[in-house]
Amino acid sequence: MEQKNNTLLIYTLLYFAFLYIPVLFLPIFSFNDANYMSFPLSGFTTEHYEEMWAKTNLHKALWASIKVGVVASIVSTTIALFAAKAFARYKFRGQNISYGAIMIPFLIPEIILAVAILVIWLSLGFKLGLVPVTLGHILFCTPFAMLILIARIEGFDFSLEEASRDLGENAWGTFYRVSLPLYLPGIIASLLLSFIISFDEFVLAFFLTGSDATLPMYMWAQMRFIQKLPHVLALGAVIIVFTTFIVLLAFWLRNLGQGKEKAEFGIKIHE
């Protein structure tokens, strides 16, 4: 048995090494005092980070990504919330088909989705920019948001909503005073993950941004010049840390109130 456990441990370590070593190169080289990525390391510096922050184009791209991410995450979470509620609460004809239809953008290669949106958008006579990117991201984020919210709402005790109606609240009052606070951890998790998906997304942005670059587009553009590599590494390191934090936060929120102790509450809010 001991032997077997060791094998498993080694396998696990190798797996994590495979997953994370490439990613770890970014932060390591971002602090390296050189313009190229190679060992041995030639000294510690935070220069690349200062350089990164001095770029005004980066600020513009960051702002564009935040705008797109915020709108895409709010819209896709809202759409997904109502859909998830319907899926969890009711049994209706065509349920499986409509579930599949919502999940399909998940499975279609992104580049095909991007080309399709590009063709339609241009043939309608609109200009490229952040609007089509946002629309594409909404399409792309909604299935993720659905998965998160269905997991949260499934197993929700719908007699709580009936109790609220019974106690004199109408449908909106019930949603506001009972459903929303209890769904809230799921909603926030969905907002955060949708935001991250949009924030990191490259292919749709590549086809649809036109001249307003999002952050991944900006990085890609910078990569073409070797002397700009170090500050892209710095930016990449910052994004990794930020993304990891948000994703962990989202998972923690998603599991809140569904953990082992089975505390039945979501977030306590006081009226």
Place this chain on the structure above:
Amino acid sequence: MNNSFIQINGISKHFGNVKAVDDVSFEIKEGEFFSLLGPSGCGKTTLLRLLAGFEYPTSGSLLLDGIDITALPPDKRPTNMVFQNYAIFPHINVEKNVQFGLRKLGLTNDEIIKRVKDVLSLVKLEGYEERYSSQLSGGQRQRVALARALVRQPKVLLLDEPLGALDKKLRDEMQLELRTLQKEIGITFVFVTHDQQEAISMSDRVAVMSEGKIQQMSSPNELYKNPQNIFVSDFIGETNFLKANTELKDGEYINVNIENLGSFKIKNNLNISENASEVICSVRPETMMIDTEKSDWDICLEGKIKQTSYLGEMTKFYVETKEIEKIITVSSQYFDNQSFQDGKCFISINLNDISLLNKK
């Protein structure tokens, strides 16, 4: 007191092809403790949910205190419900739970505080205001659910198997408490349960339901002593069924020929006048006597004990006789169960204890 406080007029509720409630009509009196009793799937919960407004009837109408509530949504009805799983809001504490339904009643702050305080003392939950549902026991949650419904001073309190999740001892306690509470506040209670003992011990009247229809509606005593059909007789307590054919009617009595036993003159509680119609005779286990010796009762059969189960306050016997394949009877705790040799016994029945049931 209003004898037709709640009027249920020809109510049906169909789910697809299933007739959950099938053309039911009856009335509930003001201030009554009324139970809907039946096995799961008999339509009792659907009927309660129709009263609460969570379901709308396929046909028929509902009147409460003279007002047609058939089409009113739950929040517009003067009814409140205690849910089977209590449905305590988990994100707010006990006090906020109880206050939940007062917001729309247009009360002043002082009135709200007073009402919450009074109702919490009524259900003996003072000091639990700050607790959350996850910090309460089953019995305490039940009290919160009760307080939350009663604080709105509804005309009718609907209770959906509220004691089902409690252990036996607590359940017995809560039965007494609920009954006392109902007497004290005088609100009409409509109580749904599948537990016949619960319904019988608490209610003024009980409606026994099966397959969407009401089988019998009467006082608990009447229900036990005088069941109108096999279903009710079997569902309320335990009984022995004997097949029989009617013979000549004789005043208040009728001659019946009980299968394998012969002809007997028994009370005609069904008022049957037909000759040769098939009926069922019911004999309650506790009305029979089991002994080691022959008795001088109206019927005395020799039998063999197939199985016994000791229930503490009594012992239950499953007996086989030449005439009847299986008889269930009980003996009191004073009886020495060891006195039967090789399971040989005598079962005695008095004709007074046989009642007739309709075949269907």
